[in-house]
Amino acid sequence: MGEESESISYLSADDIYGVHELVVESNAETTVGVSSPGDIEYTVEHVREGHFGQVPESLHEKAFQLLRLITANHPFVDGNKRTALMSTRIFYALNGLRFDYDREIKAILKMLATDEADIDAGDVIAYLRTHTEPLAPEYEATINLWLDRIEETDQLPPDHDTSESESHEPNDYHHDSRTEE
Numbered sequence: 001m002g003e004e005s006e007s008i009s010y011l012s013a014d015d016i017y018g019v020h021e022l023v024v025e026s027n028a029e030t031t032v033g034v035s036s037p038g039d040i041e042y043t044v045e046h047v048r049e050g051h052f053g054q055v056p057e058s059l060h061e062k063a064f065q066l067l068r069l070i071t072a073n074h075p076f077v078d079g080n081k082r083t084a085l086m087s088t089r090i091f092y093a094l095n096g097l098r099f100d101y102d103r104e105i106k107a108i109l110k111m112l113a114t115d116e117a118d119i120d121a122g123d124v125i126a127y128l129r130t131h132t133e134p135l136a137p138e139y140e141a142t143i144n145l146w147l148d149r150i151e152e153t154d155q156l157p158p159d160h161d162t163s164e165s166e167s168h169e170p171n172d173y174h175h176d177s178r179t180e181e
Contacts, residue, residue, distance in 0.1 A: 008059060008062065008095055009091075009094040009095055010044070010047060010048055010062075010091070010094075011044065011047075011066070011087055011090065011091055011094070012044060013037075013040045013041050013043075013044050014150075015087075015090070015150050016040050016043070016044070016070070016083070016087055017034075017040065018149070018150030018151065018152075019083055019086050019087045019090065019150060020034075020076055020079060020083045022086070022146075022149055022150070023079040023082045023083050023086060024078075024079060027079070030078045030079045030082075031077045031078035031079075032077065032078075033076065033077035033078070034075060034076055034077070035074065035075060035076060035077050036073065036074070036075040037075065039069070039073040039074075039075035040070075040075050042069070042073075043065075043066065043069040043070055043073070043075070046065055046069060047062045047065050047066050047069075048062075058125075059092075059095055059097070060125045060128045060129045060132070061125055062091070063088050063091055063092060063099075063128050064121060064124050064125050064128060066084070066087055066088050066091055067084050067085070067087075067088045067108075067109075067112070067124075067128075068084075068112055068116070068119075068121075068124075070083055070084035070087060071084040071109055071112040071113050072112050072113065072116040074113070080113065081109040081110075081112075081113055084109065084112075085101075085105065085109065088128075090143070090146055090147075090150075092132055092135075093135055093139070093142075093143045093146070094143070096134060096135050097132040097133065097134060097135055098132065098133055098134070098135045098136070098139060099128070099131060099132050100131055100132070100133065101131050102131070104127065105127075108124055108127065
């Protein structure tokens, strides 16, 4: 797959809100709320077009920016790392790649959330590159399920109750490797 910007599929701000809603639905202890909607718009724009003369060129650079900006900017009240990880997985899947991360992703996300200045972008991009592979055709149904779920979600209302919601969507980083079954 070429990595020209024209051939890359992107998540919209609404898609990221939808991903976050799935994260909230899957864990009743996740606090609902958007603390900075402008950061979601900024993330989408930056991944597509860059800012201040810095444009992420490759698919992996764009994935890094997506992961970094959602995690570091904390646009949601809770669930930012999980939303960033799931958004990155879906971004890769939209572009024909499977992101098969391991436990190292937890350390990367924690560092992005707490001390972003100490992250070496090149190291994380290399990690992303080595943990992606072409998406097998049998995963197409999973990707379509995610996309359908994202398209069905709306921005969370302030009084959204998730106590009875249950989801079996992969959205955490506690397992050694994430694979769909």
